[in-house]
Amino acid sequence: MPYYQFLGKKIFYKFKNNNSNRLLVFIHGSGGTSDVWDEQLTISDEIDVAAVDLPSHGKSDTFQNLNLNLYVDAIHSLIEELRHHEVILAGHSLGGAIIQEFYFKYPDKVNKLILIGTGGRLRVLPAIFENLKNNFQEFLNSLPAGAFYHKTSSSIIKGYLEKISDVDPNVIYQDFKICDNFDRLQDVESIKIPCLIVCGKADKLTPVKYSTYFDEKIERSKLVVIEKAGHMVMLEKPGELNRVITEFIHK
Numbered sequence: 001m002p003y004y005q006f007l008g009k010k011i012f013y014k015f016k017n018n019n020s021n022r023l024l025v026f027i028h029g030s031g032g033t034s035d036v037w038d039e040q041l042t043i044s045d046e047i048d049v050a051a052v053d054l055p056s057h058g059k060s061d062t063f064q065n066l067n068l069n070l071y072v073d074a075i076h077s078l079i080e081e082l083r084h085h086e087v088i089l090a091g092h093s094l095g096g097a098i099i100q101e102f103y104f105k106y107p108d109k110v111n112k113l114i115l116i117g118t119g120g121r122l123r124v125l126p127a128i129f130e131n132l133k134n135n136f137q138e139f140l141n142s143l144p145a146g147a148f149y150h151k152t153s154s155s156i157i158k159g160y161l162e163k164i165s166d167v168d169p170n171v172i173y174q175d176f177k178i179c180d181n182f183d184r185l186q187d188v189e190s191i192k193i194p195c196l197i198v199c200g201k202a203d204k205l206t207p208v209k210y211s212t213y214f215d216e217k218i219e220r221s222k223l224v225v226i227e228k229a230g231h232m233v234m235l236e237k238p239g240e241l242n243r244v245i246t247e248f249i250h251k
C-alpha cells in the first residue's frame with residue numbers, strides 16, 4: 001500500500017485502483033485509522049477508492065501539532081497527487097468536519113460529500129477529555145456505550161477497542177479538541193454540492209438531530225438513517241452503508 005509526501009513527511013493510504021477518473025476518499029474519525037474502512041475499500045469497481053491514515057495516525061508519520069487545517073491540507077495533497085477528474089469525499093465524525101472544511105477551503109476540488117455520523121458542530125463531553133488526560137482505561141471502558149448500538153456484536157466492539165487502545169491518548173485528545181472547536185453550523189447552508197448524509201439511529205456521539213440539521217439546510221441532500229447502528233455505522237452495518245453510498249456515487 002502506498003504513501004505520499006506531505007510537508008516533508010509520509011502519509012499512508014490504502015488504494016483500490018479501478019483505473020477510473022473518479023476518486024472516492026474515506027477519512028476516519030478521532031483516534032481512528034484507514035482500517036475502519038476495510039469494508040468500503042472494494043465498494044465499487046467503477047471508481048478508484050482511497051482511505052487515509054491522517055497525520056500522526058496509523059502508519060502515517062507523526063506531526064507536532066494536530067489541527068483541522070493540517071488535516072484538510074493533507075487530504076488536498078492526496079487529491080493533487082492522484083489527479084482525478086471527479087472527487088467524492090466521505091468523512092466520519094472528525095472526518096466529516098474535515099470534509100466540510102475542505103469544501104469551504106477548496107470548493108472547486110470536490111464534487112460530492114458523504115457525511116457519516118458527523119455534524120456542523122461537534123461539541124465533546126468534558127468527561128471524555130478528563131478520561132483521556134487522567135484515565136485512559138476509563139475512556140476505553142466507556143467507549144462502547146457511546147459509540148455502538150447496544151446489540152452490536154461483541155466481536156466488532158472488541159476489534160475496534162483493540163485498535164484504539166494502541167493509539168497515543170494525546171493524539172485522540174487533540175482530535176477531540178479539534179471536534180470541540182469545530183462549529184460551521186451557520187455555514188452549512190452554503191454547501192451547494194450534492195451531499196449524502198448517513199447516521200446510525202442509535203448514535204449517541206453525533207445524534208440523528210445533527211444529520212437532520214444538515215438535511216434541512218443543504219439544498220442537494222439525501223439523508224439515510226440506519227436502524228440498529230450507533231456512531232460506528234461503517235463497522236456495525238457495512239452492507240447497508242455500502243448500498244446507500246453506491247447508489248449515491250453512481251447517480
Ligand code: COA
Pocket residue numbers: 093094118119120121122123124125126128179185204205206209210211213
Ligand atoms: N447540528 C444541529 N444541532 C446541534 C449540533 C449540530 N451539529 N450541535 C449542537 N446542536 C444543538 C444541540 O442539540 C443543542 O440544541 P438544544 O439547545 O435545542 O438542545 C444546541 O445546539 C447546543 O448544543 P451544544 O453546542 O452541543 O452545547 P451543549 O452545552 O448543549 O452540550 C455537550 C454540550 C458536549 C453535552 C453535547 O454537545 C453532547 O452531548 N455531545 C455529544 C457527545 C459527544 O461528546 N460527542 C463527541 C462528538 S465528536
